[in-house]
Amino acid sequence: SSFSSHLDCQQADIKYLSGWKQWKRTSSKSLKKVLNEVKELLSYLELWRHDIHSIEGKFGTGIQSYFSFLRFLVLLNFIIFILMFSVITLPSIISKYGIFNSSFAKIPPKNIEPHCTVYKPSGNKGLVYFYTYLKDLFSGTGFLKETSLFYGYYTIDTAWLSNLSYNLPLAYLLATFAYLGLSLLWIIKRSVEGFKQNLVRDEDQFQSYCNKVFAGWDFCITDPNAARLKHRSLQYELQTDLEEERLKQKIADRTMKEKLRIYSLRILINIIVFAVLSGCFYSIYRATVFSQENSNDISNTNFQVNLLLQYLPSMVITLANFIAPQIFSFLIRFEDYSPAFEIRLTLMRCVFVRLANIGVLLFSLWSQISYCATDECKACGYNYELYPCWESAVGQEMYKLMIFDFIIILAVTLFVDFPRKLLVAHCSCKPVQWCGLQEFGIPDNVLEIVYGQTICWIGTFFSPLLPAIATIKYFIIFYIKKISLIHTCKPAARPVRASSSNFFFLVVLLIGLVLAFIPLGISIAHIPSSKACGPFRSFNTSWAVVPDTILGFPTGLQQVLHGIASEAFAVPFFMVTCLIMFYIIALAGAHKRVVEQLREQLVMVRFDPLVCTPKVFIVVSVIRHAEEQQFL
Amino acid sequence: MNGIGYLKLVIGCFFLLVYRLHGRYHEMAPNVVPMDYTKDPDVKLPMQLIINMPELKENPFKERIVESFSEDGEGSLSFNDFVDMFSVLSEMAPRELKAIYAFKIYDFNTDNFICKSDLEKTLNKLTREELTAEEITLVCEKVIEEADMDGDGKLGFADFENMISKDNDFLFLHINKTFYINL
Numbered sequence: 001s002s003f004s005s006h007l008d009c010q011q012a013d014i015k016y017l018s019g020w021k022q023w024k025r026t027s028s029k030s031l032k033k034v035l036n037e038v039k040e041l042l043s044y045l046e047l048w049r050h051d052i053h054s055i056e057g058k059f060g061t062g063i064q065s066y067f068s069f070l071r072f073l074v075l076l077n078f079i080i081f082i083l084m085f086s087v088i089t090l091p092s093i094i095s096k097y098g099i100f101n102s103s104f105a106k107i108p109p110k111n112i113e114p115h116c117t118v119y120k121p122s123g124n125k126g127l128v129y130f131y132t133y134l135k136d137l138f139s140g141t142g143f144l145k146e147t148s149l150f151y152g153y154y155t156i157d158t159a160w161l162s163n164l165s166y167n168l169p170l171a172y173l174l175a176t177f178a179y180l181g182l183s184l185l186w187i188i189k190r191s192v193e194g195f196k197q198n199l200v201r202d203e204d205q206f207q208s209y210c211n212k213v214f215a216g217w218d219f220c221i222t223d224p225n226a227a228r229l230k231h232r233s234l235q236y237e238l239q240t241d242l243e244e245e246r247l248k249q250k251i252a253d254r255t256m257k258e259k260l261r262i263y264s265l266r267i268l269i270n271i272i273v274f275a276v277l278s279g280c281f282y283s284i285y286r287a288t289v290f291s292q293e294n295s296n297d298i299s300n301t302n303f304q305v306n307l308l309l310q311y312l313p314s315m316v317i318t319l320a321n322f323i324a325p326q327i328f329s330f331l332i333r334f335e336d337y338s339p340a341f342e343i344r345l346t347l348m349r350c351v352f353v354r355l356a357n358i359g360v361l362l363f364s365l366w367s368q369i370s371y372c373a374t375d376e377c378k379a380c381g382y383n384y385e386l387y388p389c390w391e392s393a394v395g396q397e398m399y400k401l402m403i404f405d406f407i408i409i410l411a412v413t414l415f416v417d418f419p420r421k422l423l424v425a426h427c428s429c430k431p432v433q434w435c436g437l438q439e440f441g442i443p444d445n446v447l448e449i450v451y452g453q454t455i456c457w458i459g460t461f462f463s464p465l466l467p468a469i470a471t472i473k474y475f476i477i478f479y480i481k482k483i484s485l486i487h488t489c490k491p492a493a494r495p496v497r498a499s500s501s502n503f504f505f506l507v508v509l510l511i512g513l514v515l516a517f518i519p520l521g522i523s524i525a526h527i528p529s530s531k532a533c534g535p536f537r538s539f540n541t542s543w544a545v546v547p548d549t550i551l552g553f554p555t556g557l558q559q560v561l562h563g564i565a566s567e568a569f570a571v572p573f574f575m576v577t578c579l580i581m582f583y584i585i586a587l588a589g590a591h592k593r594v595v596e597q598l599r600e601q602l603v604m605v606r607f608d609p610l611v612c613t614p615k616v617f618i619v620v621s622v623i624r625h626a627e628e629q630q631f632l
Numbered sequence: 633m634n635g636i637g638y639l640k641l642v643i644g645c646f647f648l649l650v651y652r653l654h655g656r657y658h659e660m661a662p663n664v665v666p667m668d669y670t671k672d673p674d675v676k677l678p679m680q681l682i683i684n685m686p687e688l689k690e691n692p693f694k695e696r697i698v699e700s701f702s703e704d705g706e707g708s709l710s711f712n713d714f715v716d717m718f719s720v721l722s723e724m725a726p727r728e729l730k731a732i733y734a735f736k737i738y739d740f741n742t743d744n745f746i747c748k749s750d751l752e753k754t755l756n757k758l759t760r761e762e763l764t765a766e767e768i769t770l771v772c773e774k775v776i777e778e779a780d781m782d783g784d785g786k787l788g789f790a791d792f793e794n795m796i797s798k799d800n801d802f803l804f805l806h807i808n809k810t811f812y813i814n815l
Contacts, residue, residue, distance in 0.1 A: 209774040210795050213751070214738065216758060217692060219721065227690035235759040242770055 047071055051482060059440070059485065060229045065501045066442050067478065073453055074474045076186060080179045080460065081467035087175040088464050089148050091166050095159035104156040107538055116380035119152075119388045119532030131303050138403060139310040140396035149399070149465045151391040152533040169535035169545045173524070176461050180520070183457065183513055191506040212237060232491075240339060247338045266335050276327055277353060280320040281360045287316040288364040313397065314404035317357045321451070325350045325444070347443055351508055354451045355515045358401075358458065362519045365394060366527070381528030389533035391462045394523075398459025399466065405452050406473045413484045421488040437490040445481070446505050449474070454512035461520055650715060657714050660685070669711070679707030682714075692757040693737055700736040727796060735792050747786035748772050 043049065048071055056064035095104035136142030140150065147153060159166040216234050221227050254262070291312040328349045332342050369390045372378045377385070387393050417438065424437055456470040525543040529536035536542045550561055563569055658665045660681045666673055679702075683694040691697065699707045701717040709717065719725060720733050736742075740750045751772040755763060763771070779787050779795040787795075 208778050209771055210778050213754060213758065213771070213775055214734065214795075219691060221690050222686050224690060231692075231758070231760045231762075235762045238755075238759065238763065238771055239767065242767055245770075245774075 047074070048478065055482070055485070057223060058225055059491070060233075062442055062501050063440055063485065065505065066445060067482070069446065069502075069505045070449060070474060070478050070481070072190065073449060074471055074478070076183060077453075077456060077467045077471040077474065079182070081465070081471060083179055083182070084175055084460060084464040084467060087171050087178075088154065088168070091159045091168060091171070092148065092154050092156055095156060095161075095166075100161060102159060102161045105158040105160065106155060107157040113376070113379045113531075115376055116384050116388075116531040117537070118384075135303055135307055135310075138307060138400075140399040141310075145392060145396070149463055150395045151462050151464075152389040154464075154535045155533060155537070157535070157538065167549070169539070170549050172464075172535045173542060173545055175464075176520070176524070179460060179467075180457070180513070180517065184510075187506055187510055187513065191503060191510070209238075209241065212241075244338055244340070262336055269331050269335055272331060273328065273349065276324060277356070280324055280353065280357065284313060284316050284320065284357055284360045285364040288313045288361055289368060292365070292368045311400060311404055313361055314401050317361065317401070318404065318408055320357055321354050324353045328353075347504075350443070350447055351450075351511060354447055355454060355512060358451070358454060359515065359519065361397065361401075362394070362458070365397060369393070370527070380531060382530065384530075384532070387530070389530050391523075391530055391534055395459060395462030395466075398455055399463055399469075401455050402452065402459065402466065402469060402473065405448075405455070406477070409448065409477060410480065413480050413488075417484050417488040437488060440485050440489045442501065443504075446508060449477070450505075450508050450512045453509065454516050457513060457516040458519055461523065653715055653718060654711065656685075657711050665711075674710070676702075676708040676710045677714075679709075682707075682709055692760075693754075696737045696740065700733055705742070728793075731793050731796050732789075735789050745786045745788055746792065748776070751775055 048067070052064055052067050052071065055067055094100060095102040132142065136144050144150075145152065154168065154172065156168050159168060212234065216237075218230060221230055291309050295306065295309045325346070328346050332346050335342075335345075337345065369382050369387045371383055377383055382390055420435075421437060423432055424435075452470070452473070456466055459466045523542070525541055528540060529542045531537050536545060539545050539548065550558055553561070654669070657677070658667065661677055664677070665675055679695065679698050682688065682698045688694040688697065695707065697717065698709060699705060701713045701720075702709050703713060720729055735746070738746050738750060738754055740753045741747070752768055755768050755771060776785060776787065779791050781791050781794060782788065
């Protein structure tokens with residue numbers, strides 16, 4: 001029979017392995033076994049493993065990927081905090097308090113106008129009420145400003161531990177670059193994994209109706225909840241496809257007159273969107289200017305009003321972040337796009353509005369800080385009277401934004417979601433029932449936490465301990481969102497797939513990170529650092545510490561570094577990188593083909609109904625599975 | 633491992649698996665299914681018992697699956713049919729074999745053609761009757777439009793096989809492979 005003849009071929013193919021090769025094979029197998037066991041052990045240590053697993057079972061993979069994303073951000077912020085703490089805060093504290101026989105050196109700044117270096121932090125004097133401490137805690141002023149939370153604390157130039165010297169300004173700058181680079185690499189690594197899966201298994205762009213009808217059902221489903229979700233998602237997919245067809249037909253049937261009408265309507269709506277954005281930006285600018293002008297006015301000692309003034313920019317930003325997306329989703333209906341494009345365009349507009357709002361805040365802050373009327377002020381480069389330590393002021397704004405964001409998330413869950421659920425459960429009048437419970441809107445929630453993370457990235461340079469606050473914030477938010485999901489949300493009408501979600505989350509996070517590079521780059525390289533406080537007192541800008549250090553290197557190393565930074569190196573480097581990228585893409589394509597070929601080869605017998613009964617294939621499946629598990 | 637050892641392993645695995653599948657078959661109806669199969673007893677289990685297995689319970693096509701593998705076409709499976717069913721559902725069964733049985737499963741009226749009424753029943757089972765009649769008609773028309781090669785308005789086996797062979801990522805009729813290890 002063909003089966004036994006195939007086995008004979010197998011026998012002929014198997015060579016007798018020499019002793020060395022056998023040892024190599026067994027050792028690689030045992031290494032694989034050990035690695036597998038280590039991976040399994042590590043997966044038990046994973047944070048929230050059980051919670052996320054149960055969420056996946058009950059609510060589907062789309063919502064589960066949101067919570068995995070949240071966990072990723074907790075870990076990222078924790079690692080950034082460890083980095084900043086160990087590189088910047090710990091050496092400062094150790095040398096300031098002389099632990100381990102350490103000492104510090106403060107190099108007096110040269111060539112700098114003396115009036116720029118005057119810094120009298122307005123601490124709390126005299127009788128201090130309890131609510132002053134509370135106000136300081138919430139707005140980062142007073143006693144909090146002098147702690148290691150903010151930039152102004154780090155005034156040491158060199159720390160000495162026995163004979164080792166530690167260059168704190170350089171460490172500060174390099175730690176900043178390190179955390180940005182680390183975030184970038186980690187995000188890219190995660191998105192590559194999702195991208196790989198997309199590559200091997202082609203997603204729904206090319207799936208036809210036949211595929212959905214005949215191969216749509218997943219035969220591995222044994223859980224009733226998962227089955228319900230699958231039914232829903234199949235229904236939604238078919239309905240979306242039909243709607244896309246209808247729309248395509250409608251677009252093809254459009255007359256010239258209708259086309260003109262639609263295009264002019266779209267232009268009008270884009271103008272309205274632009275106007276809405278300008279309105280948001282202008283109101284944020286005015287609010288920031290007003291807040292800065294009036295909170296610097298010390299005569300205003302009313303606790304509540306002062307706190308309100310401090311938080312005015314945050315409140316305006318939160319309001320803008322709430323109203324603008326509502327307006328966008330209302331307007332997009334008139335633009336007559338396909339449903340998939342509608343969702344994407346609204347999302348892009350919301351992402352832009354949220355992230356640009358932070359940029360506008362920073363811009364208005366900077367315009368306040370650099371507003372110079374007198375010559376003395378121009379000599380410093382910034383408004384030394386109001387902002388002797390402007391980096392701490394920026395850090396305070398970021399701190400306030402973060403605290404307010406957290407308060408809002410907490411407040412919305414407590415005062416909107418839960419009452420809504422109680423109302424729907426106990427009141428049976430029509431409008432309430434029509435409104436119903438809320439759905440867990442994944443894009444909105446994701447934009448919320450990406451907004452928070454962008455603030456953290458920008459703020460960490462000005463406030464090195466901000467990542468710790470972010471870690472705690474996201475840690476608590478996980479539980480808040482989980483409780484809100486389980487108790488106040490109804491199941492989604494449109495189940496979302498995990499792979500497309502994961503990619504979307506990471507793309508938006510990447511946009512946030514790239515957008516964080518811009519204000520940081522400008523602050524570090526362009527804006528003069530404050531001369532009265534902080535590690536960069538002796539330098540023109542924060543970046544100036546790097547050329548300064550390079551000048552201290554041996555001449556050979558200096559020349560090498562100059563060579564690397566020149567164009568003669570950069571252009572060939574870029575071309576080589578492009579070539580390597582194309583090569584890797586081609587390799588990926590080739591591997592995909594090899595995987596498919598191997599799949600075909602694993603079928604041991606050619607199907608022949610006279611000879612092979614279906615039973616043989618169970619056996620082959622078992623053998624293959626046993627080989628994978630290293631039993632053979 | 634040389635050829636003889638491999639063969640012994642294959643036969644050993646086969647018997648082990650058949651033994652375990654028999655255990656599952658027996659526990660569904662311990663009073664009816666004998667432990668001793670040497671006398672080749674003519675025992676068939678009714679459809680109701682089979683479709684309550686956890687692997688098939690949530691499957692919308694469970695009745696059709698069991699009917700396709702039963703010899704009398706009414707859904708009662710002998711042990712032989714039972715082993716056949718799980719063999720075809722295993723991931724190593726070749727696509728051609730799966731295609732034959734998939735065609736049988738989706739052919740509700742067993743006329744060797746997947747016609748419009750079969751497609752309507754398939755869609756209703758897939759979406760638990762949540763689609764409107766108009767949507768169902770539209771989807772059926774689209775499916776026939778995509779797959780019908782000979783233009784007779786329904787899908788013969790040749791059309792079905794052709795559609796499957798065109799698309800390499802067509803995955804269907806796959807039961808989780810760990811099923812065989814956890815038997």
